[in-house]
Amino acid sequence: MAQPDPARPAGTPAETPCRPLLRRRFTARLLPQLRLLVEECAAREGLAEPRRGEFVLAVDEIAGNAVEHAGGSGRLEVRRVGDELECRISDAGPGFSEAVIPELLPGLDGAPQGRGLWLARLVADRFTVAAGPVGTGAVGTGGAGAVGTVVTLAVRLR
Numbered sequence: 001m002a003q004p005d006p007a008r009p010a011g012t013p014a015e016t017p018c019r020p021l022l023r024r025r026f027t028a029r030l031l032p033q034l035r036l037l038v039e040e041c042a043a044r045e046g047l048a049e050p051r052r053g054e055f056v057l058a059v060d061e062i063a064g065n066a067v068e069h070a071g072g073s074g075r076l077e078v079r080r081v082g083d084e085l086e087c088r089i090s091d092a093g094p095g096f097s098e099a100v101i102p103e104l105l106p107g108l109d110g111a112p113q114g115r116g117l118w119l120a121r122l123v124a125d126r127f128t129v130a131a132g133p134v135g136t137g138a139v140g141t142g143g144a145g146a147v148g149t150v151v152t153l154a155v156r157l158r
Helices: 028-044 051-069 115-123
Strands: 018-027 073-081 084-091 126-131 149-156
Touching: 018 028, 018 051, 028 051, 028 073, 028 084, 051 073, 051 084, 051 115, 051 149, 115 149
Parallel strands: none
Antiparallel strands: 018 073, 073 084, 084 149, 126 149
């Protein structure tokens, strides 16, 4: 029996071509440069405004969360998946689930945090949160036992 491809997003047909466009490790110091690279990548792939600005903002919020809450660094990968522009941001922090993202704008429901996650989920056509590979410690400062998180967000190009 064939094993699922971990690089292919859940729900994406096997025949959908995936084309990597940008891969970067980042820290807080590199966030401004990362925003520019994501903006340039999205423009090259034909993502028009205002969606391009929304995509860049959502990516920046998730990357900022990785820096702030998951050890100070992360890894970003932007890919073309069929007619979508997809960004995966992974870290080696303590992990979290999509259930912690508030349904209402944070602050209205009493939640003091979560605006970035809420915003990213709001603007994305596809948004998932998954646990990272246990024991890799590949990103950040989480070490060999780090769980980490992988946040995937995608927007349609057409």
